[in-house]
Amino acid sequence: VHSVVVKDSAEGSLAIAQEIADLIREKQAKGENCVLGLATGSSPVKVYDELVRMHKNEGLSFANVITFNLDEYYPMDKEAAQSYWFFMHDHLFNHVDIKPENVNIPDGTLPVEEIRAYGLRYEDKIEAAGGLDFQLLGIGRTGHIGFNEPGSAVNSRTRLITLDHITRVDAAKDFGGIDNVPRKAVTMGVGTILKAKRIVLMAWGQGKSPIVKETVEGEISSSVPATFLQKHENTTFVLDPSASAELK
Numbered sequence: 506v507h508s509v510v511v512k513d514s515a516e517g518s519l520a521i522a523q524e525i526a527d528l529i530r531e532k533q534a535k536g537e538n539c540v541l542g543l544a545t546g547s548s549p550v551k552v553y554d555e556l557v558r559m560h561k562n563e564g565l566s567f568a569n570v571i572t573f574n575l576d577e578y579y580p581m582d583k584e585a586a587q588s589y590w591f592f593m594h595d596h597l598f599n600h601v602d603i604k605p606e607n608v609n610i611p612d613g614t615l616p617v618e619e620i621r622a623y624g625l626r627y628e629d630k631i632e633a634a635g636g637l638d639f640q641l642l643g644i645g646r647t648g649h650i651g652f653n654e655p656g657s658a659v660n661s662r663t664r665l666i667t668l669d670h671i672t673r674v675d676a677a678k679d680f681g682g683i684d685n686v687p688r689k690a691v692t693m694g695v696g697t698i699l700k701a702k703r704i705v706l707m708a709w710g711q712g713k714s715p716i717v718k719e720t721v722e723g724e725i726s727s728s729v730p731a732t733f734l735q736k737h738e739n740t741t742f743v744l745d746p747s748a749s750a751e752l753k
């Protein structure tokens with residue numbers, strides 16, 4: 506894993522958006538689709554703001570872009586204010602020219618007995634699109650990527666998981682209290698993420714500095730699933746000074 510420390514999250518977000526835009530344009534020039542794995546939460550907000558700006562002011566088109574989001578709470582209606590479906594439309598998809606049929610977000614509305622087969626279909630769809638060209642990641646304080654909480658295997662695939670208590674505490678403000686935070690989520694697996702050709706993980710703020718240290722310098726282990734990124738040969742961590750503060 507290669508770490509880059511940027512001046513602040515604004516500067517880091519612009520650099521990440523620029524990399525994504527360059528990739529979209531490079532693929533466009535070759536007549537190819539660009540397959541993006543996308544994250545929600547607070548970390549990527551400025552990346553999406555910048556991509557929207559580039560669409561509006563610089564003619565960046567998403568006509569050749571296919572997206573796969575990492576995760577969704579379970580159960581969760583699409584239209585709920587806390588849904589990742591709503592987040593993605595609100596921050597990105599409603600403001601760019603992506604084809605609605607090219608947007609894929611794990612479905613939080615399925616009967617529980619259908620999720621296994623759904624997860625396999627999600628994986629097949631990524632493969633059929635040509636695999637993830639680029640995967641954007643945040644990191645949770647538990648060391649989750651997507652919602653792969655501690656205990657997730659390196660070869661895990663899209664599936665239903667139980668959210669860690671710390672993750673639910675961190676989500677409580679968005680739900681008006683921890684009791685309203687769903688206990689489960691549907692998430693791409695660690696194995697799904699590691700197949701991406703390129704991975705960029707963002708971490709902003711002091712709250713992330715202990716887990717960033719463990720992820721970059723710790724032993725590779727399912728107790729900190731983000732450590733599996735150490736096995737991926739084309740991953741960059743983009744960190745602000747606070748998130749990188751504990752690194753050697």
Ligand code: F6R
Nearest residue numbers: 544545546547548643644645651
């Ligand atoms: C979101 C996701 C999560 C978040 C992580 C950090 O789709 O997969 O892994 O990236 O929980 O969340 P924030 O950015 O809100 O600190």
